[in-house]
Amino acid sequence: MPPSLREELEDLYAAYVECLDNGELERWPEFFTAVCVYKIIPRDNYDRGLPLALMLCESKGMLEDRVAALRRTSVYAPRSLRHLVSSIRVQRQDATPSAPDGAESIQVQANYAVFQTRLDEPTQVFNVGRYVDRLVREETGLKFNEKLCVLDSVLVPGSLIYPL
Amino acid sequence: MPPSLREELEDLYAAYVECLDNGELERWPEFFTAVCVYKIIPRDNYDRGLPLALMLCESKGMLEDRVAALRRTSVYAPRSLRHLVSSIRVQRQDATPSAPDGAESIQVQANYAVFQTRLDEPTQVFNVGRYVDRLVREETGLKFNEKLCVLDSVLVPGSLIYPL
Amino acid sequence: MPPSLREELEDLYAAYVECLDNGELERWPEFFTAVCVYKIIPRDNYDRGLPLALMLCESKGMLEDRVAALRRTSVYAPRSLRHLVSSIRVQRQDATPSAPDGAESIQVQANYAVFQTRLDEPTQVFNVGRYVDRLVREETGLKFNEKLCVLDSVLVPGSLIYPL
Numbered sequence: 001m002p003p004s005l006r007e008e009l010e011d012l013y014a015a016y017v018e019c020l021d022n023g024e025l026e027r028w029p030e031f032f033t034a035v036c037v038y039k040i041i042p043r044d045n046y047d048r049g050l051p052l053a054l055m056l057c058e059s060k061g062m063l064e065d066r067v068a069a070l071r072r073t074s075v076y077a078p079r080s081l082r083h084l085v086s087s088i089r090v091q092r093q094d095a096t097p098s099a100p101d102g103a104e105s106i107q108v109q110a111n112y113a114v115f116q117t118r119l120d121e122p123t124q125v126f127n128v129g130r131y132v133d134r135l136v137r138e139e140t141g142l143k144f145n146e147k148l149c150v151l152d153s154v155l156v157p158g159s160l161i162y163p164l
Numbered sequence: 165m166p167p168s169l170r171e172e173l174e175d176l177y178a179a180y181v182e183c184l185d186n187g188e189l190e191r192w193p194e195f196f197t198a199v200c201v202y203k204i205i206p207r208d209n210y211d212r213g214l215p216l217a218l219m220l221c222e223s224k225g226m227l228e229d230r231v232a233a234l235r236r237t238s239v240y241a242p243r244s245l246r247h248l249v250s251s252i253r254v255q256r257q258d259a260t261p262s263a264p265d266g267a268e269s270i271q272v273q274a275n276y277a278v279f280q281t282r283l284d285e286p287t288q289v290f291n292v293g294r295y296v297d298r299l300v301r302e303e304t305g306l307k308f309n310e311k312l313c314v315l316d317s318v319l320v321p322g323s324l325i326y327p328l
Numbered sequence: 329m330p331p332s333l334r335e336e337l338e339d340l341y342a343a344y345v346e347c348l349d350n351g352e353l354e355r356w357p358e359f360f361t362a363v364c365v366y367k368i369i370p371r372d373n374y375d376r377g378l379p380l381a382l383m384l385c386e387s388k389g390m391l392e393d394r395v396a397a398l399r400r401t402s403v404y405a406p407r408s409l410r411h412l413v414s415s416i417r418v419q420r421q422d423a424t425p426s427a428p429d430g431a432e433s434i435q436v437q438a439n440y441a442v443f444q445t446r447l448d449e450p451t452q453v454f455n456v457g458r459y460v461d462r463l464v465r466e467e468t469g470l471k472f473n474e475k476l477c478v479l480d481s482v483l484v485p486g487s488l489i490y491p492l
Contacts, residue, residue: 006171007334014415017439021458043244080371080480082456084414084441086248087178111181113248113279115441115456117480123456128246128279128287130185152246152281170335207408250412251342275345277412277443292410292443292451294349316410316445 009088009108012135012142017083017112020163025070028163029063033136037146038063040164042154043129054151054160066163076161081126082115083164105145106135112149114164116157127156127164173252173272176299176306181247184327189234192327193227197300201310202227204328206318207293218315218324230327240325245290246279247328269309270299276313278328280321291320291328337416337436340463340470345411348491353398356491357391361464365474366391368492370482371457382479382488394491404489409454410443411492433473434463440477442492444485455484455492 003011012031019027032038040055057063092107109132116126134146149164167175176195183191196202204219221227255271273296280290298310313328331339340359347355360366368383385391420435437460444454462474477492 003332003334004167004171006167006174007332010334011417014417017415018417018437021439082439082441082458082480084248084250084412084439084456086250086412086414087181089175089178089182109182111185111246111248113246113277113441115453115480117456120483121481122483122485123453123481125279125287125289125453128248128281130246152244152279153285153287155284155286157286168331168335170331170338248412248414250414251345253339253342253346273346275349275410275412277410277441289443289451289453292412292445294410316408316443317449317451319448319450321450 005090005106006088008142009090009135013085013088013110017085021080021082023080025067025162028067029060031144032060032063032147033138033143033145034060036060036063036144037148038144038163039147040149040151040160042151046132046148046150054154055163070161074161076159077118079116079118079158079161081162082117082123084113084115085110085131087111104137106137106142108133108135112164118158124157126158127160128152129164169254169270170252172306173254173299177249177252177274181249185244185246187244189231189326192231193224195308196224196227196311197302197307197309198224200224200227200308201312202308202327203311204313204315204324206315210296210312210314218318219327234325238325240323241282243280243282243322243325245326246281246287248277248279249274249295251275268301270306272297272299276328282322288321290322291324292316293328333418333434334416336470337418337463341413341416341438345413349408349410351408351490353395353490356395357388359472360388360391360475361466361471361473362388364388364391364472365476366472366491367475368477368479368488370479374460374476374478382482383491398489402489404487405446407444407446407486407489409490410445410451412441412443413438413459415439432465434470436461436463440492446486452485454486455488456480457492 038057039053041053088110113128114126117123129151132148135142136145202221203217205217252274258269277292278290279287281287293315296312299306300309366385367381369381416438441456442454443451445451457479460476463470464473
């Protein structure tokens with residue numbers, strides 16, 4: 001019996017947060033399509049349609065650059081993140097007639113809470129918000145064509161280093 | 165293939181928290197039956213069978229009144245909430261012989277954590293606890309006939325304004 | 329229609345955390361096989377393959393002893409815990425040829441956040457991390473043959489009294 005779409009989404013989001021929580025950033029761009037939007041944006045800006053974002057990448061190549069910058073040039077205190085994701089829900093499923101293979105696109109939202117642990121410190125709430133995502137099906141499975149991380153607060157303990 | 169009951173419940177709870185997290189309080193009473201119980205109650209009182217609650221509504225009309233009061237008469241600092249819900253579990257399913265349509269009632273529990281963000285402040289844990297719910301199936305889908313929000317702590321940062 | 333493996337796991341983890349959150353510790357060993365490993369281990373030690381653990385039990389009997397010690401001999405301030413679990417994912421399923429009944433073993437991971445509430449205090453983040461579990465199917469259902477609670481931080485508010 002093939003998995004339901006909900007089961008497939010649960011698996012995808014679980015794999016996504018595992019990649020980030022394990023710090024395997026080099027694998028992170030693989031969750032996206034070649035042309036894509038990845039954006040971290042405050043809730044206020046998102047709700048008012050203002051474009052200003054804390055992080056913006058518009059292709060898988062930019063995601064890879066971001067990871068390279070993190071690995072090679074950034075200086076920051078060691079920390080680990082832990083994502084809890086719940087209330088994954090399909091908002092809309094559209095056939096994409098323009099796509100050569102009639103690929104469908106799936107609009108998905110989910111709530112997340114990210115906890116941060118810095119060396120020799122207790123764990124604290126880092127950031128909560130929601131994912132507003134568009135997924136398309138490629139040969140290797142569902143990929144993020146657009147992923148917006150809409151933050152409830154832009155004030156985070158420390159600074160925003162890693163993708164969410 | 166019709167969704168399993170678990171999938172249906174995941175969808176319902178996701179829609180419920182989305183309504184609250186988006187601040188769309190006018191839609192909130194729609195999740196309930198016309199006659200219903202909505203109660204926010206401390207864990208200690210619940211466990212000992214004591215009736216004292218922090219919020220109590222006994223019909224959809226009272227829920228609507230509550231929302232109207234929130235919108236028109238209450239004064240409070242702006243804030244946003246974010247719900248994470250997990251461990252949704254069916255405790256019992258009962259046929260209801262008295263119901264004209266033999267409607268069944270479903271007893272469900274779930275754990276929740278609610279995070280609060282106030283203007284220009286970092287996000288903090290607002291409240292955690294569990295939902296103790298009874299659902300019935302109406303023509304338009306599953307509705308809450310009883311929803312108890314059992315709080316692990318009555319001490320919350322700020323005050324309890326919005327429903328949980 | 330029988331539940332999918334994912335649904336079965338969701339139910340199992342929901343029952344597990346309900347047992348702990350309700351403080352029904354006497355039922356807790358029932359989630360394990362007679363010979364088992366239960367370990368609470370800091371992330372650093374786990375990642376480096378170091379064996380040092382904060383709690384280690386190697387049989388259901390040891391789990392029962394642990395509960396008895398908690399109930400009868402330990403002195404600690406009253407508190408309650410609340411578990412949120414998400415991103416439950418099957419890592420591997422192996423047939424176990426050595427098992428007389430060809431029992432399979434299932435490697436599962438999940439993320440958790442535990443919140444602690446002490447008497448007359450607001451709720452706080454107690455600990456987050458992941459479960460790294462091996463499950464086997466017995467006559468009475470899936471049981472933990474190995475359960476590792478890998479903590480992101482060893483610093484917790486108060487002390488680690490209850491199992492996670």
